[in-house]
Amino acid sequence: MSNKKIAFIGGGNMATAIIARMADHWDEHSNIHVLDLNDNKLDKLHNDFGITPHKEIGPWLSEMDCVIFAVKPQQLPEALSDAKEFLKNNFVLSIAAGVKIRDIEKLLGHNRICRVMPNTPVKEGLGVCGIYMASENDEDKKTVEEILSPAGLLIWCSFESMIDSVTAVSGSGPAYVFLFLLALEKAALEFGFTAEQSRQMAIYTVLGSATLAKNSDEPFSELCRKVQSKGGTTIEATKIIEGSGFQEMMLRAMQACRTRAIELGDEFSESVENLK
Ligand SMILES: NC(=O)c1ccc[n+]([C@@H]2O[C@H](COP(=O)([O-])OP(=O)(O)OC[C@H]3O[C@@H](n4cnc5c(N)ncnc54)[C@H](OP(=O)(O)O)[C@@H]3O)[C@@H](O)[C@H]2O)c1
The missing domain is CATH 3.40.50.720 (NAD(P)-binding Rossmann-like Domain)
Known part of the structure; x- marks a missing residue:
C-alpha cells in the first residue's frame, strides 16, 4: 500500500x-x-x-x-x-x-x-x-x-x-475492561461453572455487548434499558451497580489516571531542564 x-x-x-x-x-x-x-x-x-x-x-x-x-x-x-x-x-x-x-x-x-x-x-x-x-x-x-x-x-x-x-x-482503558472481565469470571466460578466456561462466558459477554453496541446507533443507556424489564432479573443487578455510584467511581478513576499522566509529563520536562 x-x-x-x-x-x-x-x-x-x-x-x-x-x-x-x-x-x-x-x-x-x-x-x-x-x-x-x-x-x-x-x-x-x-x-x-x-x-x-x-x-x-x-x-x-x-x-x-x-x-x-x-x-x-x-x-x-x-x-x-x-x-x-x-x-x-x-x-x-x-x-x-x-x-x-x-x-x-x-x-x-x-x-x-x-x-x-x-x-x-x-x-x-x-x-x-x-x-x-x-x-x-x-x-x-x-x-x-x-x-x-x-x-x-x-x-x-x-x-x-x-x-x-x-x-x-x-x-489505560483495557485494564478497566480486564477488571470487569475478572469480576464476571469470579462470579461464574462462584456459581459453579468450570474455569474455562467462566473465562469464555466473561469474554463473550463483553465481546458480544461491544459488538452489539458497535453495530447499533442507539445510545448505550438505551441498549442497557433493553436488557432490563420492570420486575425482571437484570434490573435487580443494575440497581446495585448504579446504586453503588459506579459511573462516579469510573470518572474518579479516570481523573486520577489523567492527573498522573500530567505529573509524569511534568517530571519528564524537569528531567529535560536538568539535562541542559
Ligand atoms: N505498553 C502499553 O500499553 C503502552 C501504551 C501506550 C504507550 N506506550 C508507550 O510505548 C513505549 C514503549 O513501550 P513498550 O511497552 O513497547 O516498551 P518495551 O517493550 O520496553 O520496548 C522498548 C524497546 O526499546 C529498546 N530500547 C531502549 N533504548 C533504546 C535505544 N536507545 N535504541 C533502540 N532501542 C532501545 C528496549 O530495549 P531494552 O529492553 O534492552 O531496554 C526495548 O526493546 C513507552 O514509551 C510507553 O510509554 C505503551
Missing part, C-alpha cells in the same frame, strides 16, 4: 503490535526498519514480519519518511540525542506516555513531531490511538494514517493536553 520508509527506534511490545498490523497492509515490509539493542527481538521481528533490522543508529535514519520513537519515557532522552545527528527535519512520531512535544523539540531541535497514545488492543487491529500533531502538514497526516489505520480507531486531538485524557480513557 505504501512505499514510505518507516523506522522504529525500539522494537518492544508496542512497536511489535503496530508492526504486526502494518505488515498485514504494507506491500514492502523491508521498508519498515527497526533499531533495537536486543538481538533476539530484532531477529524475531525480521523472521516474523520481514522488517529491516538495525543494531546501530546511522545515516540510514536520514532516509526515513517517519521515525517512530517507541522506547520507554526514561530511555527517550538518550534515544533522541543519539538519533539527532542523523535526523534532517525527518517527521518524528513519539508514543512515549506523558512526554510533551516541546520537550522532544528541545532535545531534537525541530517541531515536525507527532504524539500518539495507543493502547494494547492495537495488537488485534482493534486499538485506539489518540494523535496530536505539532505542525499541520497534510503529507505527515497521511503518513500517520498509513501507519496507524491498520491498528484501529484514530482519534485526532486538537490540543496536546487531550492526549492525557486519551491516556485516561482508552490508553
Whole structure:
C-alpha cells in the first residue's frame, strides 16, 4: 500500500503490535526498519514480519519518511540525542506516555513531531490511538494514517493536553475492561461453572455487548434499558451497580489516571531542564 520508509527506534511490545498490523497492509515490509539493542527481538521481528533490522543508529535514519520513537519515557532522552545527528527535519512520531512535544523539540531541535497514545488492543487491529500533531502538514497526516489505520480507531486531538485524557480513557482503558472481565469470571466460578466456561462466558459477554453496541446507533443507556424489564432479573443487578455510584467511581478513576499522566509529563520536562 505504501512505499514510505518507516523506522522504529525500539522494537518492544508496542512497536511489535503496530508492526504486526502494518505488515498485514504494507506491500514492502523491508521498508519498515527497526533499531533495537536486543538481538533476539530484532531477529524475531525480521523472521516474523520481514522488517529491516538495525543494531546501530546511522545515516540510514536520514532516509526515513517517519521515525517512530517507541522506547520507554526514561530511555527517550538518550534515544533522541543519539538519533539527532542523523535526523534532517525527518517527521518524528513519539508514543512515549506523558512526554510533551516541546520537550522532544528541545532535545531534537525541530517541531515536525507527532504524539500518539495507543493502547494494547492495537495488537488485534482493534486499538485506539489518540494523535496530536505539532505542525499541520497534510503529507505527515497521511503518513500517520498509513501507519496507524491498520491498528484501529484514530482519534485526532486538537490540543496536546487531550492526549492525557486519551491516556485516561482508552490508553489505560483495557485494564478497566480486564477488571470487569475478572469480576464476571469470579462470579461464574462462584456459581459453579468450570474455569474455562467462566473465562469464555466473561469474554463473550463483553465481546458480544461491544459488538452489539458497535453495530447499533442507539445510545448505550438505551441498549442497557433493553436488557432490563420492570420486575425482571437484570434490573435487580443494575440497581446495585448504579446504586453503588459506579459511573462516579469510573470518572474518579479516570481523573486520577489523567492527573498522573500530567505529573509524569511534568517530571519528564524537569528531567529535560536538568539535562541542559
Ligand atoms: N505498553 C502499553 O500499553 C503502552 C501504551 C501506550 C504507550 N506506550 C508507550 O510505548 C513505549 C514503549 O513501550 P513498550 O511497552 O513497547 O516498551 P518495551 O517493550 O520496553 O520496548 C522498548 C524497546 O526499546 C529498546 N530500547 C531502549 N533504548 C533504546 C535505544 N536507545 N535504541 C533502540 N532501542 C532501545 C528496549 O530495549 P531494552 O529492553 O534492552 O531496554 C526495548 O526493546 C513507552 O514509551 C510507553 O510509554 C505503551
